[in-house]
Amino acid sequence: MSLQFKVNGKTVSSNSEADTPLLWVIRDELGLTGTKFGCGAALCGACTVHVNGEAVRSCQTQVGNVAGSSVSTVESLGSGSHALQKAWVKHQVPQCGYCQSGQLMSAAALLSKNKNPSDADIDAAMAGNVCRCGTYTRIRAAVKDAASMMRAA
Amino acid sequence: MMSTETNRRDFLKTTSIATSGLMMGVVLPGTVAETMAAGTLHTPNAWVHIADDNSITLISARSEMGQGVYTSMPMLIAEELNVDVTKVTVSAAPPGAVYANAFLGAMITGGSTSVREGWEKLRIAGAQVREMLIAGAAAEWGVPASAVKAANGMLTGPGGKKATYGQMAEAASKQPVPEKPSIKAPKDFRVVGKRIPRLDVPAKVNGTAEFGIDVKLPGMVYASLEQCPVIGGKVKSVDSAAAKAMPGVVDVVQIPDGVAVVANTYWGAVKARRALKIQWDNGDGANLSTASMLDGHVKAASSGKVLPIQPPKGDAMGAIKGAAKMVSASYVTPLQSHSPLEPMNFTAHVTGGKALLIGPTQFQQGAQGATAAALGMKPEDVDVRTTYLGGGFGRRIELDFVVQAAQISKAVKLPVKLVWSREDDMTHDFYRPMGLNQLSAGLDASGKPVGLSFKVTSQSITQRAFGLPKDTMDPFMVEAAVAPYNIANTQHDLVIHDAGLRVGYWRAVSHNMNVFANESFVDEMALAAGKDPVEYRMSLLEGKPRFQNVLKLATQKAGYKKGAAKGNAMGVAIMEGYDTYVAVVAEVNVGADGEVKVVKTTVAADMGMIVNPEIVEQQIQSSIIMGMGQTLKHAITVKNGVVEQTNFNTYAMVRTNESPLVDIVLVKSGEKPGGIGEPVTAAIIPALANAVAKLTGKRVRTLPITGKAIQQA
Numbered sequence: 001m002s003l004q005f006k007v008n009g010k011t012v013s014s015n016s017e018a019d020t021p022l023l024w025v026i027r028d029e030l031g032l033t034g035t036k037f038g039c040g041a042a043l044c045g046a047c048t049v050h051v052n053g054e055a056v057r058s059c060q061t062q063v064g065n066v067a068g069s070s071v072s073t074v075e076s077l078g079s080g081s082h083a084l085q086k087a088w089v090k091h092q093v094p095q096c097g098y099c100q101s102g103q104l105m106s107a108a109a110l111l112s113k114n115k116n117p118s119d120a121d122i123d124a125a126m127a128g129n130v131c132r133c134g135t136y137t138r139i140r141a142a143v144k145d146a147a148s149m150m151r152a153a
Numbered sequence: 154m155m156s157t158e159t160n161r162r163d164f165l166k167t168t169s170i171a172t173s174g175l176m177m178g179v180v181l182p183g184t185v186a187e188t189m190a191a192g193t194l195h196t197p198n199a200w201v202h203i204a205d206d207n208s209i210t211l212i213s214a215r216s217e218m219g220q221g222v223y224t225s226m227p228m229l230i231a232e233e234l235n236v237d238v239t240k241v242t243v244s245a246a247p248p249g250a251v252y253a254n255a256f257l258g259a260m261i262t263g264g265s266t267s268v269r270e271g272w273e274k275l276r277i278a279g280a281q282v283r284e285m286l287i288a289g290a291a292a293e294w295g296v297p298a299s300a301v302k303a304a305n306g307m308l309t310g311p312g313g314k315k316a317t318y319g320q321m322a323e324a325a326s327k328q329p330v331p332e333k334p335s336i337k338a339p340k341d342f343r344v345v346g347k348r349i350p351r352l353d354v355p356a357k358v359n360g361t362a363e364f365g366i367d368v369k370l371p372g373m374v375y376a377s378l379e380q381c382p383v384i385g386g387k388v389k390s391v392d393s394a395a396a397k398a399m400p401g402v403v404d405v406v407q408i409p410d411g412v413a414v415v416a417n418t419y420w421g422a423v424k425a426r427r428a429l430k431i432q433w434d435n436g437d438g439a440n441l442s443t444a445s446m447l448d449g450h451v452k453a454a455s456s457g458k459v460l461p462i463q464p465p466k467g468d469a470m471g472a473i474k475g476a477a478k479m480v481s482a483s484y485v486t487p488l489q490s491h492s493p494l495e496p497m498n499f500t501a502h503v504t505g506g507k508a509l510l511i512g513p514t515q516f517q518q519g520a521q522g523a524t525a526a527a528l529g530m531k532p533e534d535v536d537v538r539t540t541y542l543g544g545g546f547g548r549r550i551e552l553d554f555v556v557q558a559a560q561i562s563k564a565v566k567l568p569v570k571l572v573w574s575r576e577d578d579m580t581h582d583f584y585r586p587m588g589l590n591q592l593s594a595g596l597d598a599s600g601k602p603v604g605l606s607f608k609v610t611s612q613s614i615t616q617r618a619f620g621l622p623k624d625t626m627d628p629f630m631v632e633a634a635v636a637p638y639n640i641a642n643t644q645h646d647l648v649i650h651d652a653g654l655r656v657g658y659w660r661a662v663s664h665n666m667n668v669f670a671n672e673s674f675v676d677e678m679a680l681a682a683g684k685d686p687v688e689y690r691m692s693l694l695e696g697k698p699r700f701q702n703v704l705k706l707a708t709q710k711a712g713y714k715k716g717a718a719k720g721n722a723m724g725v726a727i728m729e730g731y732d733t734y735v736a737v738v739a740e741v742n743v744g745a746d747g748e749v750k751v752v753k754t755t756v757a758a759d760m761g762m763i764v765n766p767e768i769v770e771q772q773i774q775s776s777i778i779m780g781m782g783q784t785l786k787h788a789i790t791v792k793n794g795v796v797e798q799t800n801f802n803t804y805a806m807v808r809t810n811e812s813p814l815v816d817i818v819l820v821k822s823g824e825k826p827g828g829i830g831e832p833v834t835a836a837i838i839p840a841l842a843n844a845v846a847k848l849t850g851k852r853v854r855t856l857p858i859t860g861k862a863i864q865q866a
Contacts, residue, residue, distance in 0.1 A: 073360070095775060123810035130494065136812035
């Protein structure tokens with residue numbers, strides 16, 4: 001069985017069973033390892049990707065349900081030129097870095113809908129993303145900075 | 154000391170192919186500790202590789218787990234090598250005695266030691282290479298070494314002579330290693346002390362940073378391991394027929410720690426694992442519960458062998474008995490799970506009598522040695538390559554998951570990536586041990602303490618992990634046990650008690666329980682004395698200028714005298730750990746849900762000379778969050794031998810909406826560097842406990858300080 005969907009703009013096909021979490025298809029079958037496995041239960045956000053522009057937890061999204069959909073992973077942000085990536089570097093956000101792909105994708109989903117997020121908006125959009133290293137203060141500053149860079153662009 | 158010229162040449166100059174891949178580690182006679190004692194190093198090759206194309210690779214012997222060593226370690230080398238640290242490549246060192254941590258006796262990343270241990274060693278290594286490059290260029294050019302300069306990766310000589318380091322690497326490798334290279338005085342530092350952006354950040358914002366879980370070898374299969382729900386239990390019988398019949402399953406193999414399902418995909422392995430039918434022999438652990446463990450501690454505290462932490466001063470018991478007022482309290486610090494966000498994993502390929510291990514480890518030599526022992530190999534036949542670590546916090550000093558991966562690979566004769574689930578990770582940790590701290594003090598009529606007794610009862614990690622003999626002092630149980638306060642009569646004792654669950658080093662280790670107890674208790678003494686907790690501390694810190702200073706700085710910055718905002722309260726704590734002095738002020742309130750909200754924290758740290766202030770601030774911020782988690786939110790509990798928490802719903806992490814402002818004051822200092830990866834994780838505990846006590850009038854002495862715990866206090 002093969003099902004098709006788009007990842008980062010390219011059509012891909014997966015031979016995984018339909019109940020396979022999208023996370024493992026992205027990582028192991030498609031070889032895009034930027035998306036991380038943290039909890040397998042939608043409790044930490046490390047696996048956050050976008051499906052048709054919405055942030056979802058790919059560990060709890062069956063690949064069968066994204067057939068025909070458009071999926072974006074952290075790799076879609078590019079190698080470092082996205083405003084969020086620039087802000088993440090400027091504010092020196094990552095420590096171990098493991099959660100950051102998910103943080104960036106949650107932030108990207110927020111900024112695609114809200115060009116000027118308040119602290120409460122950031123809390124609402126980012127509270128599902130755990131950072132065990134505790135980089136939250138810097139993430140908050142970086143999200144605001146990225147938003148202002150994007151408004152100015 | 155290096156013996157032959159051939160060796161020297163092999164070391165310093167490598168081909169660009171070699172430097173782009175794995176480093177060839179060379180183990181030389183003599184331990185790092187010995188060479189450090191001699192004031193010189195003879196192994197510049199182990200730290201610096203210069204290729205023909207002038208690409209420079211600096212080796213980090215410490216694992217990058219978030220604490221910034223892939224930036225701070227190269228900064229120390231680059232300071233003396235005179236290269237632009239932002240243009241070098243950083244590579245993880247292979248296991249080797251030359252890379253041993255002199256503070257810990259083996260190649261271990263932990264104990265906030267990386268900068269402290271590398272501070273001189275790495276600068277000497279950089280200086281040796283610089284002097285060899287200069288000597289090599291001088292020989293090539295036929296000029297005195299004094300006429301050659303090495304700066305910004307270039308060698309320059311008289312008459313406009315110029316060469317890159319790469320062009321002179323060959324010539325440099327023929328030079329003897331200088332015995333006593335000159336290293337800069339701190340006032341001349343150009344790299345150390347600067348906010349150099351972390352070298353690992355670009356790869357961590359675009360998904361390319363390779364963690365253990367991202368490793369892929371040709372022909373690799375995936376393993377998921379079912380371990381006994383009761384740690385230490387064994388497989389009685391296993392029916393793997395159904396699992397073996399599942400699609401993509403390669404094999405089901407039994408190893409000492411459990412039953413591994415190996416499949417072509419990770420998800421295939423996970424699904425097939427659910428079809429395993431295993432009968433377990435739970436063993437002795439099945440009767441264990443949190444209550445029985447604490448009960449064991451309480452009993453041991455009164456009847457166990459007492460080990461003096463330091464010689465008693467005066468007669469503490471007599472002074473307490475004869476005092477005008479007595480204060481006593483017991484504090485309980487619970488079990489904790491490390492829960493780094495990257496679950497335990499390792500990739501192994503055991504073939505042809507050799508093992509290749511790739512993954513996240515804090516203990517390369519241990520990974521090598523334990524695997525060799527488990528597989529009946531020689532250590533030199535076990536190659537260990539370190540990836541980025543998705544958090545460590547002490548969990549990745551352990552070797553269980555490394556050995557498991559190797560055993561599974563050996564059994565299926567294929568490269569295997571073993572990946573634990575979050576549930577595996579949380580229920581099969583080496584837990585931060587439970588601690589019971591019992592303190593008593595006698596106060597004179599003015600409220601001044603005249604006698605203090607301190608007894609901590611806990612479990613020894615070092616006995617389990619490193620074979621420390623029974624009933625001997627474990628330094629990792631008594632950190633910060635002796636508070637800085639001047640008290641005439643004191644007695645500090647340790648009782649070691651094995652509570653029955655396996656334990657491991659957890660960020661800040663025993664500082665957590667000891668500082669929680671000591672700094673809560675000084676507030677309790679101040680309350681009994683009717684004194685302000687900050688003034689009370691100050692009155693007992695005569696002759697302790699570094700403590701006084703951080704306390705003064707933190708309280709000033711926090712506006713302690715002005716007081717907390719309406720509805721809030723401030724709590725204070727101080728400590729010394731890892732040669733670093735910190736003071737923390739926490740401002741809290743209690744939310745409508747009854748839970749503690751941390752509004753703001755202020756940290757003053759005197760950690761001597763600082764390599765990279767940006768990374769220092771990151772570590773302080775990180776410690777506040779992790780410390781808040783252990784203080785307010787989570788603990789591990791055990792029932793019928795099984796850990797009850799399985800994921801982040803029952804072991805709740807601090808999240809962004811709970812994250813407070815963190816205000817930081819770093820003391821300018823010429824003292825030797827202290828560690829900063831851990832101390833604030835401990836210091837924040839009593840700062841919060843004291844703030845809660847001030848706000849609510851209720852003293853919670855058993856962590857975590859949840860809304861319910863406050864109600865019941």
